[in-house]
Amino acid sequence: MENSRLVRYIQDFGPKQREKFRQFVISPYFNQHQKTIELLEIILKEIDKSKPKLGKVNVHRRLFPKSDYDEQQLHNVMSYLKRLYYRFLSVHHFEQQNFREEVITLEAAYENNQFDVLKNRGKQLEKQLKRHGYRDSDYFQADYRLHKLLGYYMAHYEDRSKSHVFQNMLEKDVESLGPVQREDLYGFASNYCIRQINLGQDEFRRELFQLYKQGLRIGLIMQNGMxxxxxxxxxxxxxxxxxxxxxxxxxxxxxxxxxxxxxxxxxxxxxxxxxxxxxxQYSEALSVLLLVQFTDVKYHLNTSFLLLRTYFALKDTEALLSLIDTFRIYVIRNRKITTDQKRGYTNFLRFAKKLVLIRHQAPAYSRQTVEEKLVDLAKKVESTSNVINKYWILEECGVETGVKVG
Structure with missing residues (x-):
């Protein structure tokens, strides 16, 4: 046993490291196996002797005085101690890294919803980073992880006006970051804007627009130039x-x-x-739309919807009703459209047809009657849970809507 790797590893430690390792092993947080502690004590007592008594049989007898020699039993205890040795190396190395413990503390606080800890310790880390003498890899990694973490926290739990950290970085510092960090930062900001728009915060449309423009300018939106x-x-x-x-x-x-x-x-x-x-410019829109080829389901659906709106704007009732019927047949027969999507589109087309007929028949009714019919249609649309593009029908019925973005 005196020639085992485990003994050589411990022998290579200086006095201070041996004591730290001993404290590590006897700590109940890291180890609660008593025989492992006893094995380390035996090794530490014998290791510097001219003739250390670390033979397997001798060590086994000291560990298990009332048992017969069992090599597997001794091997198991040695394996436990060796695993603790490896863990000690990782913890010791971790403790030597600048800012590593602070950053992981913040990440753990975020995961556990301990936001007071996150904000308080985050401020402390910001101060440490300012005092740090070098702008080295430790500094930049900690600074990036800190601000990424705070940015996600602000996006989910704080008021928009407080999320200035990422806005300043996007406006001034994004070009000094690496490609991956740029994409992360840009993705975070744009997704945040989209989420706010879909929650009804229309003022974020302008911010998202500016992000798109910046993304185009510095190539964040493109992939391999495409x-x-x-x-x-x-x-x-x-x-x-x-x-x-x-x-x-x-x-x-x-x-x-x-x-x-x-x-x-x-x-x-x-x-x-x-x-x-x-x-x-509806005539121009119609001319260009007729050039779109239905190469896949998305183009077929999107083009048909835009074509429907264009015919509606041109007040071409005959073309509208024909398109609605062919659109409906396409949706029902297409196997690449899910059942839920089919229901959403067929509901839309059913309501769209009613809208077309109300407007077509409007000259035969009073203005009040037409308005009542539109209000009634809007109520039915609102009460139906699955209607694709319902915002357009509601707008044409005179109901203001906020359009979601994707």
Whole structure:
């Protein structure tokens, strides 16, 4: 046993490290196995002797004086002590790292909803970082993890006005961060804005728009120099909702060539049509929409919905009713659309048809009767749980809505 790795490991320790290891092993938090403690005491007493009595039989007899020699029994105790040795090395190394304990304390406080600890210790760590003499890897790692953690806390639990840390970093410091940290920071901020918009906080639309513009400027939205068709669509839709028509048209044209080649023409035509529709250039929107090919379910559904709104704006009742019928058949027969989605679309088309007929028949009724019919339709839409694009029907019925973003 005196030639075992475990004994050599302990022998390599200096006096101070041996004592620290002993304190570690006798700590009931790390070890509650008495025989392991006894084995370490035997090793420490014998290890520096000229003829240490660390033979297996001798050590076993001292550990288990009333038992016959059992090598497996001794091996088990040695294995327990060796595991403690490895754990001691990791804890000792951990204690030597700048800011590591402080950061993990904050992360644990966040996970356990101990927000007073998070805020209080977070301020203390900020002070430590300011006093730190070097801007080394320890500093930057701790600073990043601290502000990422505080940012998530503020987004979930604090008022928006307090989340200034990430806003200052996005405006001034983001370009000094590495690619991964930039993407994390940008993703956090944009997702936060989207979540607030979907909760009815429309003022975040402008902030999200500015984030998109910044993301385009420094390449955060692109991947390998390419822009996804769905980011292209989201940015166009947001720009139109803010009536930033000139910027949006420039964006559509400028970033067309950065779209994936096999999706480029469809994405370009669909989004250009979306812009024309919002600018009330309905004939132009219709001309471009007819160029969109139904290469997949999403383009078929999105284009059909935009086409329906365009026909409605043009007051082309015959084309509208025909489209609603073909749209409904497509939804019902398509196997790639889930049952829940089918219900949402068929509900939408049912209400859309009622809306079209109310407007078509409006000349035959008084203004009050038409308004009553629209109010009644809006109530039915509101009371139906699964209606895709219900916001459009409610708007056309005269009900103000907040549109969610994706």
């Amino acid at each position: 822009l996804s068709e769905w980011n292209y669509k989201n940015i166009t839709a947001l720009g139109c909702s803010l009536k930033e028509y000139e910027w949006t048209e420039n964006f559509i044209q400028e970033y067309k060539d950065m779209l994936p080649s096999h999706r480029r023409e469809n994405a370009y035509n669909y989004n250009l049509a979306h812009l024309y529709y919002n600018k009330k």
